[in-house]
Amino acid sequence: MAIDDPVIYCEHKYLYYHLKADKLPEKGLPTGRARIAREGRDLTIVSYSAMLQESLAAAEELTREGFEVEVVDLRTVKPLDTDTVLASVARTGRLLCVGESFPWGGATAEVIARVTSQGFHLLDAAPQRLNAKDTPIPYHPNLWSAHRPNAQNIAIKARALLRE
């Protein structure tokens, strides 16, 4: 992180599969600045942390159906980079927020709240979000993978939104 304050890392263990030493950035990451992880024109998926990888995989799957999905990596949720999200929604007109936390409130809800209040006129379909199920987190690997969003159900949700 490119800040002077002390930083405590709570790492998402799932990210170990994706954080390879040769892919690590050389400079520290800025706070409050989202990045466009993938460009597209049909739908904006806003995500962060481990769900970014699932969203990118879903976007890849949708390419085969002729959809170009833009994926925004929030990188930090507070501060939240509303401008980048709004600019992306302005390009696509559709928004899907994907998060791994519980559905009640949270970062995905905040993104949708901001987009609807500041960018209502940008939306061509009602914004949607996909979160983990509202249950305790199961231990068994099969149950755990059914509990959290993954590339398949992100793609299903995205497809429905694209057909609106």
Place this chain on the structure above:
Amino acid sequence: MPQVPIIMPQLGESIAEATIVDIKVKPGDEVADDQEIIDVETNKAVMGVTTPCKGKIDKITVQLKETYPVGAVLGYVEASEADAARFAKQAPPTPQREVAEEIPTRADQEVAPARERKIAARDGEGARVGDLPVPAVTKGATFMSPRVRARMAELQLTTADLAGIMGTGAGNRVTIKDLESFLHKIENQTAHEASAIRAGVADAMRRSWTRPLSTIGSSVNLDPVLDDRQSRDPKPGPGLYALRALALALSKNPIAAAKLIGNRVVQSNSIDVGIAVEAEDGIMVPVIRGADKTSLLDLTTKYKELVDLARQRRISPDMQAGGVATVSNFGTFGMEWGTPIPLPDQTLLLGLGAGKKVPSWDEEKKEFVPRTEAQITLSFDHRSIDGGGAGRLLKRVIELLENPKEL
């Protein structure tokens, strides 16, 4: 003693709510079983609401002239244990019973009028009012997303402008992409700025077209008018005869030109009739005030002045406003019939087609005789007037035109 609710019954298949028009009892009154105690009015008929069982009226929770949904609790009857138990057994396992069971627990709450409930019910999918489904999701061809609306506002487009777009969204709704590709397509075509008068006519016609418009027509013998015309100086055109005839017919029957606004029938105090005049790139409709009190001679002079002003586009909006009906003489373009659209703030439009010599059967001579016939049409807002009313008015206009000395 137990309280048994008095419930707004299911009054018909497509009826979701009814308005209270009469309450025949007051708290404390003794009532019999199945006694009519409240009169309610639906859009079809007035019906009685009966008591669920014998007892004493405990309270009436509704107000006169308010509208309540089917299944709403209208009041309570204080009944004996036995009667109340019988009611509970009789009540069918329908939504009415659900309401009946649920509401007494909050009997102190007033029943909200139907309109408020409906809005509240829209919040969720599968919302129901009096067990009838309320569409919760707006999708399909008529739905416009905020994005499409914002873009339309930016470009000053109206829904009518988008009529040519085939939507690709859910239920064929027009998406922002459909709109943008449509705009892109028209960019390659020749275009110029519409004149103010064109835009004005477009706006008026679009607003008028939101109403259920209908047109009826008949033929009229124009020979009496054409003969009468020769005897007058200056010579009024057939359009002016029609205007005068319409004004006289309306002076006897002004309600025919009334407008329906909400639940009110609004009637003008003066028979002011407009006449459509073609101007460059549009139509102007100068209005002749008190046309029923103006002689045909004065009408002719007035009309000439107004037409001159209209052609020079020097007619002010005031001079075109406030008419109760309009006459369109589309016969001047050689047209025999048409279905003109009434002005958005008017109920009636009388159209006159071109005269044509036709053989007409003469019952006395038992032979065909030539006569000049024209088609005369009356376009009307079917919310305000029906075919019968419009027909009688048109018939009177025809009678007057065939006896022009009365004009």
